[in-house]
Amino acid sequence: MIAHVHVDAPVITIDRPFDYEVPEQFEALIEPGMRVSVPFGSRRLLGIVVGTSDGTRDGLKPLEALLDEESSLTDELLALSIHVKETTLCFRSSALLAMLPAALKVSYDKEIKEGHVPDGVRLGTHLSEYPKEVQSVILGLAKKGELILAPVLKEKKTVKTDVVVELLDATVVPKRAKKQLEAVDLLKETPRMYWSALRQIGLTRPQLQKLADLGAVRLTEVELNRDPYATIEQVEESVQLNDSQASAVLAIQEAEAGETLLVHGVTGSGKTEVYLESIGQVIDEGKQAILLVPEISLTPMMVKRFKRRFGDRVAVLHSALSKGEKYDEWRKIKRNEVDVVVGARSAIFAPLDRLGLIILDEEHETTYKQEENPRYHARDVAIWRARYHGCPVVLGSATPSLESYARAQKGVYRYLHLKERYGGEMPPVHIIDMRRELAKGNTTMFSEELFQGILDRIEKKEQCVILLNRRGFTTFVMCRDCGEGMTCPHCAVNLTYHQYGDRLKCHYCGYEVGMPSTCPSCNSKKIKQFGSGTQKIETELLNRIPEARIIRMDQDTTSRKGSHEQLLRRFEEGEADILLGTQMIAKGLDFPNVTLVGVLAADATLGMPDFRATERTFQLVTQVAGRAGRGKLPGEAFVQTYNPDHYVIETASEHDYETFFAKEMGLRQVGNHPPYWFLTLVTFSAKNPLVAKAEAELFASDFLQAHVENSRLNGPMPAPLSKLKNAYRYQVFIKTKQPDTLYAELARLQQARAKAISKKEYQMSIDVNPYVFM
Structure with a gap:
């Protein structure tokens, strides 16, 4: 028998299956989708079996080991990997590995086998030790x-186990064995206990084994499931849907196989109840569902609602879980022990085989697009899987992406509109012209109106949400004598000052350095911080309102496991007056005591070199304003801007999506931007800027000579972030009306450069339908 294997080697010249002989002892066990260990040149690599065939052939190397007892990837996911490869122009091995939990990926090492080892080094150990x-x-x-070193492949998966201790005969324990007698006394009260519990009284493992040898207890090793949400109990809930919600649920229930529906519901319109009810109906039919959420910060609240509704038949997959927790959740899914999977982007690859519904909440969010290979969009994968299973896809948002809304207007997606808001009307939004504040001598980040509003809410024991979409203390540091800015030596960006630790950090490569007391260029002491980040806003608020209790949520305060959930729970329980943060607090959070929302520097993102900058600003302002007044108390929002007449600020303040859509689509059409054209970004990076530029120019020339119909090329040009992690970058933009023809030509051009790329003379990345242009 021959196994066809894709190996874990993302190199364009070997992006194909390799044949291996299947040893006789594996023939009855091996299946497509299994992970295997294979020899590859002088290395030993992880491989994924994508097929088998009968017979054999001379010269084939044998498989070394099967790493799975059953397939890790289903036939559906194997087929999906081909689709992802073709539509994102990635390696198939990258697509296959993206579908596996981190615990099923491996690390590579070398074992010290033979020879004369230096002092302190032992044979049989690994190099990484x-x-x-x-x-x-x-x-x-x-x-x-x-010395002789042998390549080894190290698995990352771990299974959590414990030992069940059962009392058999207490009389056989010697009276002088006090600790064992103490354990036996506990077992008399509870005849079955875990070893982890008995260990708390100081009973050692040898002492426990002695009890077993005497026949006093029976020891049974069992596997434990790491469930971070085990404390959430299922609760019977009776919710009365309003007419528009009921209509949406009925439309989803009656949707055609593979149909995509767009649920456009204003903030607070009860989209989650539509999801819950629709999934409940799917489960009643014996099928399963996936619910995707875009941010980790949204997950705790969403998980709580779904766990309360569906109990332990819910699995959770997102990056805030430990590797072991994710592995256990994935195995529950693989064993068909769950009906619902809730998670972030990668949960779209959950190995469910009875899919009846896929939902993307906040479908407009850019976090659904993976920015590293494979550069897939979860929405596109969801639509493919829905067609495979013959089930509907639901895209939900208060501010749909222009692409999705345009498709709904054309009838490509079915459009469902939830206009009613629980608790009354949308909160009024006050636009604050910060130019007038500056003219009045107010140089703080808070207008007088917003500041007084915060004081009023604190006095009334109500809560506030303040958004500033910049973390850190200040945005950049500059010398006022020579004008020199503190920049990252590895990237073409300013370093951001962080008050904690008095450090300057690069948010792209992670470089950091202490804050200098003098200018590195001219030794002047007039080195000053400019701009404001969330840390600085927190400091300013505490200086002006010492009694204020503030919770800050950004990447700096939420990096630890469980920190999102902990901070949100504290705010929900009233331990803080103000929730201050970046965009992670802008959507999906439902706190009935929040009556004021403040948006600082609302127009800060309008000047980004990105045609979607206006759309993102509209979405951010609209979403965060919708956090106010979600309970019985009325709410209001304050939007601070230096550009109050901009159509984005005006339409967002009026919650007027249709007017914004019409204006923005007109501009997109003039600029030949999506959704009128498909866009692809090709980036060349090299240590030598001349190499990056030359390769980009050569590619552009080759592409123009190919004469791809209905396609346009812009560039090459330096990337906005022209240097990243010590590599210089050039970009080429391609717009097309016929993406399938374009992708085939791009794959050909990519293959033509395979040899140079594999030698790492330069790197070439292709991003189909990009969301980041830096």
Whole structure:
């Protein structure tokens, strides 16, 4: 038997299946979708079996090991990997590995097999066990032939286990064994206990084994499931849907196989209840559902509602879980122990085989697009899977993406509109012209109207949400004598000052350095911080309102496991007056005591070099304004801007999506932007800027000579972020009306450059329908 295997080697010249002989002992076990260990040149690599065939062939290497007892990837996901490869122009191995949980991926190492080892090094150990300087010595000896190193593949998956201790006969325990007698006394009260509980009284493992040897207890090792949401209990809820919600649920229930529906509901219109009811109907039919949410910060509240409704038949997949927790949740899905999967982008690959419904909440969010290979969009994967299973896809948002809304207007998607808001009308939005505040001598980040509103809410024991979409203390540091700015030595960006630790950090590559007391260029002491981030706003608020209790949510305060949920729970329980944060607080949060929302620097994102900048600003302002007045108390929002007459600010303040859509679509049509044209971004990066530029120019020339119909090329040009992680970057933009023809030509051009790319002379990345242009 021959196995056709894709190996874990993202190199364009070997992006194809390789044939391996299947040893006789594996023939009855091997299946497509299994992970295997295979020899590849001088290495040992992880492989995914994509097919098998009978017979054999001379010269084939045998598989070394099967790493799974059953397939990790279903036939559907294997087919989906081909679709992802063709539509994102990634390697198929990258698509396959993206579908696996992190615990099923592997790390590579070398075992020290034979030879004369230096002091402190032992045979049979792995290279990674030693410090880097020792590793260099070992590698040097191996190069001289004095040591033999063998490649090894190390699995990351771990299964959490415990030992069940059952009492059999208490009389056989010697009276002098006090700790064992204490354990037996506990077992008399509870005849079955976990070893982890008995360990709390100081009982050691040898002492426990002695009890088993005496026949006092029976020991049984069991596997435990790591469930971070085990404390959430299922609750019977009776919710009365309004007419528009009931109509939406009926439309979803009666949707045709593979149909896509857009649920456009104003903030607070009860979209989640539509999701819950629709999924409940799917489960009653014996099918399963996936609900995707765009942000980790949204997950705790959504998970709580779904766990309360559907109990332990809900699995959760998102990056805030530990590797072990995600692995256990994935195995529950694989074993068909769940009906609903709730998670972020990668949960779209959940290995469900009875899919009856897929929902993308906040479908407009850019986090649904993966920015590294494979650069898939969860919406596109969802539509493919829905067609495969013959089930509907629901896209839900208060501010749909222009592409989705345009497709709904054309009839490509079915349009469902939820106009009614629970608790009354949308909150009034006050536009604050910060130019007038500056003219009055107010140089703070808070207008007088917003500041007084915050004081009023604190006095009334009500809560506020303040949004500033910039983390850190200040946005950049500059010398006022010579004008030199503090920039990252590896990227063409300013360093951001963070008050905690008095550090300057690059938010792209992670470089950081202490805040200098003098200018590195001219030694002047007139080095000053400019701009404001969330840390600075927090400091300013505490200085002006010392009694204010503030919770700050940004990437700096939510990096630890469980921090999102902990901070939101504290705010929900009234432990803070103000929730201050970046865009992660702008959507999906439902706190009935929030009566004021403030948006600082609402127009800060309008000047970004991105045709979607206006759309994102509209979405952000509209979404965050909708956090106010969601309970019985009335709410209001304050939007601070230096550009109050901009159509984005005006339409967002009036919650007028239709007017914004009409205006923006007119501009998109003039600019030949999506959704009128499909866009592809090709980026070339190299350590030498001349190499990056030359390769971009050569590619552009080759593409123009190919004469792809209904396509236009812009560039090459330096990327807005012209240097990233010590690599210089050039870009080429391609617009097309016929994406399938374009993708085939791009794949050909990519393959033509395979040799140079594989030698790492430069890197070429292709992003189909990009969302980031930096």
